[in-house]
Amino acid sequence: MQRDSNLYIYRALYSQLKEDILTFKYESHEKLPSKRVMSQHKNISVNSVKAAYEQLLAEGYIYTKERKGYYIEPLDKLIVETEQQHTVATFDTKSDAEFDYSFSHMSTDISEFPVDTWTKMMKQVFKHYDHYLSSIPDVKGPFELRQSIAKLVSYQRGIHCHPEQIIIGSGTNSLLTNLIELMSENVTIAVENPGYSRFRTLLERTNIQMTSISLDHKGISIEEIKRMRPDAIIVTPSHQFPMGTIMPVSRRISLLNWASKTHSYIIEDDYDSEFKYETDNIPSLFSFDKNERVIYLGTFSKTLMPGLRISYMILPTNLVQKFDVQNQSTIPDFSILNALTLNLLIKEGHYEKYIKRMHQLYGKKRAYLIEQLQQTFGTRIDIKDTQAGLHFIVEVISSYSYEEIESRAKDYNLELYTINRFNVKPLQNNSDRKILIIGFSKIQQQQIPEAVQRLKKVITDSSGTIE
Structure with missing residues (x-):
């Protein structure tokens, strides 16, 4: 505890002196108070003052004269162009942890990882x-x-x-x-x-x-x-x-x-x-x-x-x-x-065993997800299932544009990607049939029914219909 306290005291003195030097409260070549005088003035230990001075010396804010003490290094004022000052833009993005359910094609299920x-x-x-x-x-x-x-x-x-x-x-x-x-x-x-x-x-x-x-x-x-x-x-x-x-x-x-x-x-x-x-x-x-x-x-x-x-x-x-x-x-x-x-x-041989286990796990999730999609959407969905990989394509009827679907998915905390993410040029929104990429590797099987219902809400218009 004492060590942490001393560390804090030294950093506080170092930070204060650095700020004073950079704001030109000291003249160039001005001599700093001796370690003993500074320790008495701040009511701190000589060792804390010494540590602060040595850090300032290492960074070039001060210099020493043998047997004479510490002096302020001459510094030019830093030029700051106000028109070059920018703030970091904030983007409306969600991390994986913020989504309730995920139809991402990029993730994997690590619940069975050995x-x-x-x-x-x-x-x-x-x-x-x-x-x-x-x-x-x-x-x-x-x-x-x-x-x-x-x-x-x-x-x-x-x-x-x-x-x-x-x-x-x-x-x-x-x-x-x-x-x-x-x-x-x-x-x-x-x-x-x-x-x-x-x-x-x-x-x-x-x-x-x-x-x-x-x-x-x-x-x-x-x-x-x-x-x-x-x-x-x-x-x-x-x-x-x-x-x-x-x-x-x-x-x-x-x-x-x-x-x-x-x-x-x-x-x-x-x-x-x-x-x-x-x-x-x-x-x-x-x-x-x-x-x-x-x-x-x-x-x-x-x-x-x-x-x-x-x-x-x-x-x-x-x-x-x-x-x-x-x-x-x-x-x-x-x-x-x-x-x-x-x-x-x-x-x-552990890798092959794991692949076989995951093949069975993904196969069951894929089959169950397709079943839930068919039951929920009926004739309003066309599933392009090639029985391979960790995602498949669906065409679903929706009056919303691709941009609106992507925005609504975020609002419903559902990770979802449309075909526009992968096209060189965005598709025109003049068709009511929208192409979605449905990944099933990350979602847990017990989450699938609710996730499919959430998807229905994303593509359903305000009147409650998918048309």
Whole structure:
């Protein structure tokens, strides 16, 4: 208690003297009272005065003359341009904790996360991998994790690659940034429209030319790709984001043939392929590629949790050496502790067990949510269920505009996203059929009936009807 009191006294004197110096209550080179005189004047200890003086000295507010004492450092008055003074804008946003219910497509259910197992694996990392933790990690990530991922994607996604082709990153955005740096200047990258808005935002902040390609019933339009002639395209073939389309093999072959003929690259974002209901997983586009034109992006954000911040990229062999040369002095941005813990989770079989458990959990929630939506909305809702991933699309009749629906959802404490979040240009509101993205990973099963009723209130007009 005495120590805290002394600390407060020293900080109070330091703050007061600093303020007096900055407001020019002292002249330049003016001598400060001695420590003893100041202590008597303030009725505090000499040690407190000494601590305050030493802090001011360290920051350059005062200087010393040997055996003479402390003096005020000459300071210019800080210029403050009043027209440059701005206040921080406040935005009408809600954190996750403020929503009563969530239909977010971005979150995961961590209620079943194996916390005890993860902690046990982490302790093993401290015990057996201290050489990794005490040094700067390889820019590609620990070799052991890359080995584990290579085995994982081999039997889960049909991808056969060497660990040297795999790069670990703190997220797919981070990895996409690394990939852009490998490309030549003045290249054009095409994105799906509607598509993942964060990729669009990232590309817009670079020197890369970006163009958008619309979708048809098979996914990204091959005819538009041929007409626009981009150098690379970003696609989500296993579960198009956000529309949910599963790209058939005919379109996959067309894409691969286009890439081979034009020497372009296909960037496959395989963000939630682990969750496929009622049928087996769809093989990755990378597994079809025979000409090294596909770059694969995978993540653990959907299978484990976004907060883990571990994703990975698999490069064609023809880009590996270029990546190594350009990044030989780069320090990676992911947590080496989390990466090594994840490796043990995969290696010892805990990861697969967890995925199977979550697959069952998400499958039950998805089925129950669809049932509740159908019962509540009847013919007024059209559910575009592709039986994959952690979200699906619905078309619902509402007289409200997209902007009004988003605003009303916030008013009702319901986290909800419309298709306008993912379109390059907002849709016109001349149709009464509105497209909503319904995520079911975060919401608890017992919350679903009330959440669906809350959704009905959001899209219902003041007369109480949905029409």
